[in-house]
Amino acid sequence: MTNKNALQPNNEPEKHPFIEFEGVTKVYGQGQGAMEALRGIDLRISKGEFVAIMGPSGSGKSTCMNILGCLDTPTSGTYRFRNVDVGRLTRNQRALLRRHYQGFVFQGYNLLNRTSALENVELPLIYRGTSGRERRDRALHALETVGLKGWETHTPGELSGGQQQRVAIARAIVTGPAILLADEPTGNLDTARSVEIMELLTSLNSDQGITIIMITHEPDMAAYARRIVHFRDGLVASDEPASP
Amino acid sequence: MLWNTILLSLRELRRNVMRSFLTILGIVIGVGAVITMVTIGGGATLQVKEQIASMGSNLLMVSPGKRFGPGQASGTILFKEADVEAIAKEVSSIAALAPVSSQSIQAIYGNQNWTTQVTGSDNQYFRVTNRSVKTGRQFSETELRSGAAVCVVGETVRKKLFGGQEALGEKIRLQKISCEVIGLLQGKGQSTMGMDQDDVVIIPLRTLQRRIAGNQDVNLIQVSVQQGASTDKAQRDIQQLMRERRHLSASEDDNFTVMDMKEIANMLTGTTQLLTALLSAVAAVSLLVGGIGIMNIMLVSVTERTREIGVRLAIGALERDVLLQFLVESVVLSSCGGLLGIAIALSASVWLAAMLRVPFVFNASIVVISFLFSGAIGVIFGYFPALKAARLDPIEALHHE
Ligand SMILES: Nc1ncnc2c1ncn2[C@@H]1O[C@H](COP(=O)(O)OP(=O)(O)OP(=O)(O)O)[C@@H](O)[C@H]1O
Ligand SMILES: [Mg+2]
Numbered sequence: 305m306t307n308k309n310a311l312q313p314n315n316e317p318e319k320h321p322f323i324e325f326e327g328v329t330k331v332y333g334q335g336q337g338a339m340e341a342l343r344g345i346d347l348r349i350s351k352g353e354f355v356a357i358m359g360p361s362g363s364g365k366s367t368c369m370n371i372l373g374c375l376d377t378p379t380s381g382t383y384r385f386r387n388v389d390v391g392r393l394t395r396n397q398r399a400l401l402r403r404h405y406q407g408f409v410f411q412g413y414n415l416l417n418r419t420s421a422l423e424n425v426e427l428p429l430i431y432r433g434t435s436g437r438e439r440r441d442r443a444l445h446a447l448e449t450v451g452l453k454g455w456e457t458h459t460p461g462e463l464s465g466g467q468q469q470r471v472a473i474a475r476a477i478v479t480g481p482a483i484l485l486a487d488e489p490t491g492n493l494d495t496a497r498s499v500e501i502m503e504l505l506t507s508l509n510s511d512q513g514i515t516i517i518m519i520t521h522e523p524d525m526a527a528y529a530r531r532i533v534h535f536r537d538g539l540v541a542s543d544e545p546a547s548p
Numbered sequence: 549m550l551w552n553t554i555l556l557s558l559r560e561l562r563r564n565v566m567r568s569f570l571t572i573l574g575i576v577i578g579v580g581a582v583i584t585m586v587t588i589g590g591g592a593t594l595q596v597k598e599q600i601a602s603m604g605s606n607l608l609m610v611s612p613g614k615r616f617g618p619g620q621a622s623g624t625i626l627f628k629e630a631d632v633e634a635i636a637k638e639v640s641s642i643a644a645l646a647p648v649s650s651q652s653i654q655a656i657y658g659n660q661n662w663t664t665q666v667t668g669s670d671n672q673y674f675r676v677t678n679r680s681v682k683t684g685r686q687f688s689e690t691e692l693r694s695g696a697a698v699c700v701v702g703e704t705v706r707k708k709l710f711g712g713q714e715a716l717g718e719k720i721r722l723q724k725i726s727c728e729v730i731g732l733l734q735g736k737g738q739s740t741m742g743m744d745q746d747d748v749v750i751i752p753l754r755t756l757q758r759r760i761a762g763n764q765d766v767n768l769i770q771v772s773v774q775q776g777a778s779t780d781k782a783q784r785d786i787q788q789l790m791r792e793r794r795h796l797s798a799s800e801d802d803n804f805t806v807m808d809m810k811e812i813a814n815m816l817t818g819t820t821q822l823l824t825a826l827l828s829a830v831a832a833v834s835l836l837v838g839g840i841g842i843m844n845i846m847l848v849s850v851t852e853r854t855r856e857i858g859v860r861l862a863i864g865a866l867e868r869d870v871l872l873q874f875l876v877e878s879v880v881l882s883s884c885g886g887l888l889g890i891a892i893a894l895s896a897s898v899w900l901a902a903m904l905r906v907p908f909v910f911n912a913s914i915v916v917i918s919f920l921f922s923g924a925i926g927v928i929f930g931y932f933p934a935l936k937a938a939r940l941d942p943i944e945a946l947h948h949e
Binding site: 370373375376395396399400402403404407408410414416417418419423427428430431432433435475476479 | 551552555556559563855856858859860861862863864865866867868869942943946
């Protein structure tokens, strides 16, 4: 929050790709038991894109997403976010990047139990130091955006899976992030709920210009994106626009 | 920022009210016990001090036997009336002094009887002890010299023997002698360390010596020092005089004791204070146990909420935020325990003070200290769990089940 300037790119961000992977590898463990989850990923994503990442289980999608979300750093290669080399940042600096530019949606919703939808959505704002009325108004607005007006006081236990995921999306967008990262956001939902979530993501992308990167196993869901990247064995197997 | 963190932890504690309460029980009991002990102990001490002050602040007590030492029973040389006269003559700055000898005797009137403290002294006794005769009169010179069978009766004794009847002029039996009641003492209406000051019968010293005790001894000399004169000096002078009279060489210890009221007060309150200190120490240990309870629950809480911590870290919480959150949580927990303990202790103290008939003395400093101490326990015992939470790896935490 305080040294946000340290995270500003030194050059005009527009002249550089929003997100840039250059030969990114990730190795878990050492020696004999070492496991190469990513084996050299090159990837560029611009502002405003809606990208779906697909691929078989164990192909490195989540590993890639963790690096994108600054939760993890590459073993080698570079990942630049807004032309900042994330690999060189400290743990706290990466947390600040997440706080200011990124929103997360998880497969398991990960809401706080016994805490109202409103309070869940307020959480990222509390960490940003947004106080009082403004925090409440923004949280209410985010809940309205995801179509949960009137459900503010309900706790996760009183909401359906689809509604919980929408609270999670509200929590991710309440800070007005530049990018939304979603790891299998519809993995726990039936088709009808999944379609609703995808339509919500599509409108966030087209109406608010939020860049979205989403992992999914389902081709039907991937079809909502405008670009599909296929992973196989820690490498990008294909990268092409979604067929209309 | 801090306020937001406090808000977060309050929300957290509210999610688990029952557990929060059980966690702080140790602190509640510890704080409650410490404050109750200190408050009641302070009340008892104050009471003793006040009563002693009411007896006159410039009072000295000269008693036979070594100071606080053994050997009181045998070999103790008692005073004689000559000692009293010598002190009166030799020591300046004395306002009054009274020889005192007492025995516990059964007083009988009609078919009523009551065992009481029979004190032999003279009219100086009333002056030295700040007491006066309410109705009737003091002893006459003749009565004192001849050891007449007359007495001045305390309020408690009057009530027990005479009830609503007129006491003045009546005769009560003390062992073999039949004593005429010539005066009634002004009541003090209070007790010192459980001793009723109105439960007395006063007779001339000589009457007690000759007709009851059968000796010439004086048990105690009470001296009141002149207003404005130094009690210390009078104390030293009496000590010097008594050493001379008893032919003590420089290497020998005093075989008598001269105490001023401060020392007597300290002697009496010393017991109360020691007891208070001991019980408070026990209570302090329970505070420590309470702290360990908080640490335990905080560690459990960190493990239980690993996923949640992962989410918080993923949505932009810094290590510092998580550390602060858990620290604030444990401090809020322990402070709530402190507050609850204070509330319980104060109500318990008011009630206990009434039960034990000691004054309720609100001791602000012990309340503040206990509260700060309970907060400090939260910091000390919450720090390690909080650090553990803050250092979690967000990815691993998110996958924790
Ligand atoms: N922390 C870790 N330690 C060791 N190996 C890991 C770790 N995380 C992931 N891996 C391994 O790295 C490989 C890629 O894992 P990743 O989670 O990225 O796959 P994925 O494409 O997300 O699979 P899925 O579709 O099942 O979610 C897997 O073989 C996995 O076992
Ligand atoms: Mg995965």
